Amino acid sequence: MGEPILKIRDLHYAYGNGTPALNRIDADIYEGEKIAVIGSNGAGKSTFFLNANGVLTPDRGEISYRGTIINKKNLKELRKNIGIVFQDADNQIIASTVMAEVGFGPMNLKLPKEEVLRRVEEALTYMNILDYKDRPPHYLSGGEKKRVSIADIIAMKSEIIIFDEPTAGLDPLNTQMLEEVLDKLGSEGKTMLISTHDVDFVYRWAERAIVFSQGKIIADGTPLKIFQSEEILKKANLKRPTLMEVYDLLVEKHLLEDTKAYPTSTQAFKEMLGNM
Amino acid sequence: MSTIALKGEHWDGHTHGDGINHRHHKIRHKHGEGSSIDFYAYASNIRDWNPAFKVSLSMLTLVLSIVLNNPYVSLAVIVAMGYLTIIEGGLSIQAYLSILMIPISFILLGTITIGIDFSTQPIGQYNLHLGFFYVFTSLAKLKIMFFLMLKVFAAISAMEMMSLSTPSSEIISVMQRVHVPKLFTELMNLIYRYIFILIDVNIKMRNSANSRLGFCDIKTSWYTFGKIASNLLIVSFKKANAYYDAMEARCYDGDLIFLEEDKKVTTLQIAKAAVFVSFLMLLWGFTR
Numbered sequence: 001m002g003e004p005i006l007k008i009r010d011l012h013y014a015y016g017n018g019t020p021a022l023n024r025i026d027a028d029i030y031e032g033e034k035i036a037v038i039g040s041n042g043a044g045k046s047t048f049f050l051n052a053n054g055v056l057t058p059d060r061g062e063i064s065y066r067g068t069i070i071n072k073k074n075l076k077e078l079r080k081n082i083g084i085v086f087q088d089a090d091n092q093i094i095a096s097t098v099m100a101e102v103g104f105g106p107m108n109l110k111l112p113k114e115e116v117l118r119r120v121e122e123a124l125t126y127m128n129i130l131d132y133k134d135r136p137p138h139y140l141s142g143g144e145k146k147r148v149s150i151a152d153i154i155a156m157k158s159e160i161i162i163f164d165e166p167t168a169g170l171d172p173l174n175t176q177m178l179e180e181v182l183d184k185l186g187s188e189g190k191t192m193l194i195s196t197h198d199v200d201f202v203y204r205w206a207e208r209a210i211v212f213s214q215g216k217i218i219a220d221g222t223p224l225k226i227f228q229s230e231e232i233l234k235k236a237n238l239k240r241p242t243l244m245e246v247y248d249l250l251v252e253k254h255l256l257e258d259t260k261a262y263p264t265s266t267q268a269f270k271e272m273l274g275n276m
Numbered sequence: 277m278s279t280i281a282l283k284g285e286h287w288d289g290h291t292h293g294d295g296i297n298h299r300h301h302k303i304r305h306k307h308g309e310g311s312s313i314d315f316y317a318y319a320s321n322i323r324d325w326n327p328a329f330k331v332s333l334s335m336l337t338l339v340l341s342i343v344l345n346n347p348y349v350s351l352a353v354i355v356a357m358g359y360l361t362i363i364e365g366g367l368s369i370q371a372y373l374s375i376l377m378i379p380i381s382f383i384l385l386g387t388i389t390i391g392i393d394f395s396t397q398p399i400g401q402y403n404l405h406l407g408f409f410y411v412f413t414s415l416a417k418l419k420i421m422f423f424l425m426l427k428v429f430a431a432i433s434a435m436e437m438m439s440l441s442t443p444s445s446e447i448i449s450v451m452q453r454v455h456v457p458k459l460f461t462e463l464m465n466l467i468y469r470y471i472f473i474l475i476d477v478n479i480k481m482r483n484s485a486n487s488r489l490g491f492c493d494i495k496t497s498w499y500t501f502g503k504i505a506s507n508l509l510i511v512s513f514k515k516a517n518a519y520y521d522a523m524e525a526r527c528y529d530g531d532l533i534f535l536e537e538d539k540k541v542t543t544l545q546i547a548k549a550a551v552f553v554s555f556l557m558l559l560w561g562f563t564r
Contacts, residue, residue, distance in 0.1 A: 055524045076527055084525045090473055091518040095534050096445035096465065103535025108527035116535055134537075136318055136443065138472035156526065 003067060004028035005159060005191060006052065006082070011061035013051055021047040023215040025061070029160065029193070034186055036202040036223065037195040039212030040237045045195040046087075048212065049162050052193075054078040080109060083153035087164040089145035093137045098129065098148055101137060105156040123155035127181070143174035150181060161185065163194040167201070179205070203227060203241035204265055211236045224262055243269060313375060313439055320441040321366040326541035327446035328453065333549050334438035340553065341430040344560040347423045350430035352559055356552060357433035365441050375436060376429070383428050391421030444468045449536055462532045470512075477511055478504065 011025035022044050029035065037045050050056040052063065054075045063070045063078070070078050083105075086092040095101035102123050106116040124130040127147045137145060146166070153161055163182075167175045182205065185192060196202060202209055202223050209226050211219040219232045226232055227240050243263060250256040256272075263269035317323065322330070334357075341353045361367050392413045398405065400412030438447070445465065452461045481504045485491065490500035 050521060050525075053525050055521050076529070079525060079527045084522075086518075086522050086525075088518070090476075091515065092522040094466075094469060094519065094523060096443065096469055099537060100445065100534040104528075105526040107533045107535055108529065113535075120535065134318075134323075136314075136445075137469075139315070139318070152526065 002030070004030050005066055007064045008052065009062050009064075011048075011051060011063070012059045013047055013056060014059055015047075020215050022051065022058075025217055027210065027217065027220070029191060031159075031191055032189045033191055034205060034207045035191075035193045036206035036209045037193055037212065038197070038199070038202060038209055038236065038238060039195075043212040043236070044215040045212050046164055047215075049084055049164055049193070049195070053082045053084050053162065080156065081158050082160045082162065083156050083158035084162045084164060085150050085153050085166060087166075087168055089142070089149040092149045092152065093145060096136050098124070098132045098135050098137065098140075101148060102151045102155045105152055109156065119155045119157070123151040126154050126184075127151040142169060143171065143177070146170060146174065146178070150178075160191040160193065163192065165195055165197070167196065167198060199227070199239055200241045200243070203243065211238070312371070314444065316367055316371065316375075316440050317443045319366075320361075322360065322364050322441045323443070324539055325441070325545065326539045327442050328450050329541040329545060329549070330438055330442050331447060331450045334434045336553060337434040337437075337556075338431050340556050341427060341434065344556065345427065346560045346563060347426050348563045349556050349560050350423070350426040352556060353430035354426070354433050357430075357437040360437050361433075361440050367440060372436075372440075375440070376432065379432060383425060387421045387425050387428070390424060391417050393417075445534070446536075449534070465532060465534070470515075473515065474508065474512060477515075478508060481507060 006027075006029040008025055008027045008029075011022055012020065013022040014020045025048065037048070039045055047056065051058050054063075054070065065078050065081060068074060068077070093101050095104055099120055102120045103116050106119050111119070121130070124133060127150055129144065129147050129151060132140065132144065132148070137148065140148065150166075166178055170178065179201075182192065182194070194206075206223050209219070209221065209223045210217055211226060211232060213236045218235055219226050219229070223241075227238075227244055232238070233240065243266070247256065247262055247269075251258045261272075263272050337353055337357065341350055358372065362369055362372055392411055393400070395403075395410050395412055396408070398410050398412075400410075401414035403410045403412035445468065448461050448464050448468070451464075452458070485500045485504060489496070491497045
């Protein structure tokens with residue numbers, strides 16, 4: 001696997017009122033990983049993201065990006081390479097036209113104007129919203145705003161993209177659009193971290209899952225391993241993915257041989273049933 | 277309260293056959309968000325003209341119609357600016373007139389006091405006895421009043437030409453170029469973006485209060501209004517925090533810089549503007 005891109009050691013963070021939001025966090029993020037970050041509301045996922053991007057300064061612990069320990073001076077390097085797509089697009093979109101909005105990040109990187117324009121064009125084409133270029137964000141729908149907020153980060157060409165509950169408030173069609181974008185980014189080898197409450201999505205998409213509970217990482221491993229552990233599920237208040245439940249039920253009723261080969265998609269499940 | 281009035285106004289505007297909505301399908305206008313002037317500016321056909329050109333033309337016209345102080349010039353300005361907004365910009369006449377009529381009550385109140393006067397004696401060219409006093413006026417005074425109204429309308433139509441064809445962000449960028457202090461232009465940019473978010477939040481809170489009988493009588497309405505106002509303040513603080521985080525996450529380091537598209541101004545446009553301005557001067561010269 002080689003060296004991790006992002007190495008987080010013994011991270012502590014407390015908000016103003018003193019209660020620790022993050023407590024002794026250790027995590028290594030490797031290139032090209034598809035990581036799901038799960039845990040109940042207030043478990044510390046968003047705080048973790050803001051720390052990983054350098055918006056919040058940890059009280060203790062260190063973050064190293066590609067071997068360099070992050071301090072005040074090279075903070076910008078961290079922010080440049082780790083992009084966050086925020087949960088509420090309205091809290092992220094700042095400019096008055098889509099073009100200016102997507103160009104905001106690259107402009108802050110002090111790139112030459114031609115390069116910024118090229119990146120904006122590229123990102124808008126990527127998200128299939130080139131036609132919206134001159135529109136103001138306040139006349140866009142929720143799904144369209146979400147696309148703009150993703151294009152924001154794509155234009156920055158960051159190595160790791162963090163999605164904070166990307167499907168929150170999206171309709172099924174837009175959720176599907178989002179998954180297609182995630183697949184496309186994944187096929188290009190982008191490293192992604194996604195926080196979500198959708199266990200079925202975690203099960204089908206992620207290669208690795210990190211479980212947060214009360215400011216701590218209580219599990220880190222493949223989704224299959226995590227969803228098989230009753231203890232973790234109980235501690236983090238998680239449900240099991242429907243496909244796993246169905247598989248276990250079929251095994252229990254002796255309709256299926258127990259090979260522990262849990263299918264990850266309905267397609268795989270179909271094939272499994274077809275082979276019988 | 278004014279946001280609500282605004283909302284109601286363009287609700288009407290849209291149900292009663294609003295031309296712009298049929299012609300410009302590119303931008304969908306969602307109800308309850310922002311003002312119609314802002315919407316028309318984005319939909320205008322002359323939006324792709326150079327904003328600095330539009331702003332300076334409108335300012336120059338404004339200054340000329342006030343300084344030259346000539347009814348013919350005023351008329352020419354009203355016609356020319358109407359032409360730019362309606363024919364070139366593609367705004368419907370009804371929409372244009374309804375926007376021009378917004379300040380009409382102020383103008384009437386302001387000019388009538390110049391046209392008429394009160395007296396206890398029956399003096400003046402024309403007078404009207406109203407019990408204890410007389411209202412009197414003269415042809416000359418009416419003429420002054422009428423010319424003043426023309427001048428005001430000319431000035432307004434020059435400003436409307438600008439605001440109905442240039443989105444606020446572009447006007448702000450023009451201000452930036454003429455070195456208006458950064459503090460103001462950055463604030464204007466943020467406030468402009470923010471207004472729409474707060475209007476949205478306000479509408480949501482009002483609706484939720486309304487669904488719980490928060491406006492059932494006058495006393496409750498005032499109480500609810502106060503609650504919403506204070507809640508809006510708290511929400512805006514929270515939003516400001518979230519906003520700042522999101523800006524920092526994208527490498528914001530104290531300077532708000534936005535990408536702008538270069539809109540070229542053509543020689544033909546400048547030539548036409550020059551002809552128009554000289555025409556106004558000549559008109560003034562001949563009718564002085």
